[in-house]
Each structure stands twice: as C-alpha cells, then as structure tokens.
Amino acid sequence: MANRIPRVPVREQEPAIRATNFEEVCLGYDLGEAIREASRCLDCKNPRCVAACPVHIRIPDFIREVAAGNPQGAAGIIARDSSLPSICGRVCPQETQCEGSCVLGIKGEPVAIGKLERFVGDWKLDHGAATAAAAPRNGGRVAVVGSGPAGLACASDLARMGYGVKIFEALHKVGGVLVYGIPEFRLPKERIVAREIAEVQRLGVEIETDVVVGRTVTVDALLDEEGFDAVFIGSGAGLPRFMGIPGENLNGVVSANEFLTRANLMRAYDDAYDTPIHTGRRVAVVGGGNVAMDAVRTARRLGAEATIVYRRSEKELPARAEEVHHAREEGIEFRMLTNPVEVLGTDDGWVRGLRCVEMELGEPDPSGRRSPVVKPGSEFEIACDVVVMALGTSPNPLLAATTEGLATDRRGCLTADEQGATTRPGIFAGGDAVTGAATVILAMGAGRTAARAIDEYIRSRR
C-alpha cells in the first residue's frame, strides 16, 4: 500500500540555534504544505488510524477537508471528538497510535496525522473560528478537580451538554502538566495552551485557581454544601519518585517535576523572572521517558552539558521517538545501560557526580521489556553538578485521604470503573489520577467517557 507522494517534511528550528532558546522546535505546516500532505491520505473505507486513536477522531474526514483547502470544515470535524487539537497535534505519541496504524506506514511513511491536526488546531485559533457551542443550561452542576487534559475534556463535554461546570485548580495557572511540565519549546503556553483553554471557557466553564480540594474545600463539601450534583477528579499524578540510593539528599538532586516546574510555570529561563534554577556546568538526568527528555533538553537550553542516564538500551526508551531524535540533534549525551548506585557529594554537601554500574539486558519482565541486570565489577563515575530524577510519578494521596469511601489501589491510584465511576456514588475520576502517569490523549479520553457517565448519573436521579 505504497504512496508515490513522499511525506511532506515539517519545518523545524536548526538544532544548534534551538538548543540555545526556548522557542518552539517544530514550526508546523503552512496551508500549501498541509494540503499536499493531506492529499496523500487514501481515505480508507475501514480507517485503521481512527480505531487506533483513543478518542476516535474522524481522521480521514478531517484530512479530506484539509486536502480540499477547507481548514474551517476540518476544525469542525475534529471538534466533535477533541477540544484540544493544537495540544494533541503537538504532544500525542502518534507513532504508536494513529500514525502507527496508518495503512501507508506498512510499506512507506504514514500520513503525518499529528502535524495535520496541529495545523487545523492552530488555524482555528488564528482565525477565531467557533466550532462548538454550549447547549442551553439544563440546571445540573458539576465540579471538576484539576485543570489538566482530563479535567478540561470532561468540563467541555459537560458544558456542551448543558451543565454548569466549575473547575477547581490547586496551582495559580490552568492546564496541569501542559503548563507546568511540558516545556515551552514543545508546547507554547500563551500562544497555544492558554488559547485552547480559552475555547473551553467560551463554552461557559468557570475556573477557579489556587484552590486545593481536600484542603481549601473538601469533595464532600462540594457535594453537600456547594450544591454540585457530581464531582469529577482529574488531579493527575504529580508526586515524584526517587531511587532510594545513598546521596539523594545532597544539594543539587531534584525531581524532574521540580526542575521543569521552575523552568516552565515559574519561567526560570526568563530574565524578567526571579525564579532560581541551579544547573552548574553538567546535569545528569536519570530516566528515559518524555519527562527525562524534557528535563535534559531544558538543562541544555539553560547552558549545561546534559546527559541522559538510562538503565536499559536505546530500543527500550519509553520517550516518543521524535523527542529522542530532537534531543540527539541538540547534543544531548546518552549513557545507556547505565544505572546510578550512589550520588557523590562534595565536603560542603553539593553533588559532584554519580557512581554508576553498567547493565546488560536479561529475560523479559511482565511488561515484555528485557530486564536490566548488573554487569559484575563494572562500577564507574560520571561527573556532574546536578542530578535530575525522572523516574515516574504517582497520584498525590490528599484527595483519597480526605474523602471517605474513595478507594485506591496499591500504587495510590484512585479506583474507578471503565466509565470513571469511583467507589463513591456521584464521584467520578479519570486521567493520571486513575491510571498513573500516562498520556494527554488517554487523560482526555477518560475525561470524555466520565462526562457521559456523569450525565447518565445526574439524569437517573431526576
């Protein structure tokens, strides 16, 4: 199923230039490029790409509109299934989802579905094209905890059904990981995230920031005193993990969450802001996921020599292929099959390096990935001034601890069924708070599924 037209390359900032700035790496398609790329789509009768999209965006339908030079029509089609196309077009792991299943990928290159989605989303933001409207109010009210992709998707679907929706967000900015985690050079905050969130607010969704549900107000108070008919919890998984090795308490060891929050939310890279961020000359980032790539590329842009330390091989790197490719282009060093066993310190308590062991791959573990095992006698040191731990995160226990009857599993994730119903009637949950750290599109999908379940729950009680 080859296509004679090659995939239209997307313009990007030159690696040597972008490694010194926080501007967006990928510049996206213009209309002509988007039309050419869209014309590669075969408009399959049984589109495998749609089945592989967690929110089932009608991919061939929107691509057909792009090919016809009608981005407005394409935006309308995407809006039926996704309220955040500019964001998803930038950060979704398309290579394992829609593009990974595109029939053109069998013998050649798949259609650049993500770049086309991004083009349509940006076109809509730039042209102020309204694509979805709130339904007349139906009298129901829903509280949403957290303004990440799960909360935003749930809120916008409920608003479109006619519910009065209010989002409560603990931080001073709206967007969850989209604003505090994923860096500006991958996802511009003002130009994209803030404007896509404004679209959600345009549907009538209210947002209150600086409210820590479980502290400022409890979930029970929202239901019993504030008159909400149901609550959706989309509080994410922001609690960082550490390795538990000697030396982790030294000055200069930070979690990726803290490092990225300082850089993104608190804009430490911008001279107009006072936020301190310490990199020294050399930064070692431990981990191999998207979070690790974001941290190491941020460190590089802050002027450090930056290295990834990962215990498996290149093949097992969980980060998106595009991020690994971009990191390499920007001069990031990769120390694969390497595991730290101790953080080494100076006499005055600062990091001076990592003691590591070499690893080799043994038998596959339950996830199918080959487990790394230590090579005997292989200890060596890596000199560095800062160690960033990017080893994964878990949900914050606050909401489960302050809400009677809300069960969690052994990882601390909220227990919820496939529709998002928790163990307490009227309380629903989705996104990273339920699955543990996952992806933007899965969080959005969970928010949308829960919105339908919340609608059924409220209607069943009338």
Ligand SMILES: Cc1cc2nc3c(=O)[nH]c(=O)nc-3n(C[C@H](O)[C@H](O)[C@H](O)COP(=O)(O)OP(=O)(O)OC[C@H]3O[C@@H](n4cnc5c(N)ncnc54)[C@H](O)[C@@H]3O)c2cc1C
């Ligand atoms: C650095 C980084 C890079 C990533 N890169 C990618 C990527 O490239 N592609 C991808 O698909 N995914 C990526 N992810 C994962 C993705 O961002 C998450 O899976 C997704 O954001 C989860 O959405 P969510 O709505 O469940 O939670 P979050 O985005 O975490 O949002 C939860 C929100 O709830 C708020 N909150 C928490 N507790 C409370 C409370 N008690 N009261 C009020 N508010 C509360 C938090 O402040 C936060 O704003 C990345 C994650 C990180 C950290």
Ligand code: SF4
């Ligand atoms: S699988 Fe590929 S070619 Fe077929 S409809 Fe989807 S994007 Fe187009």
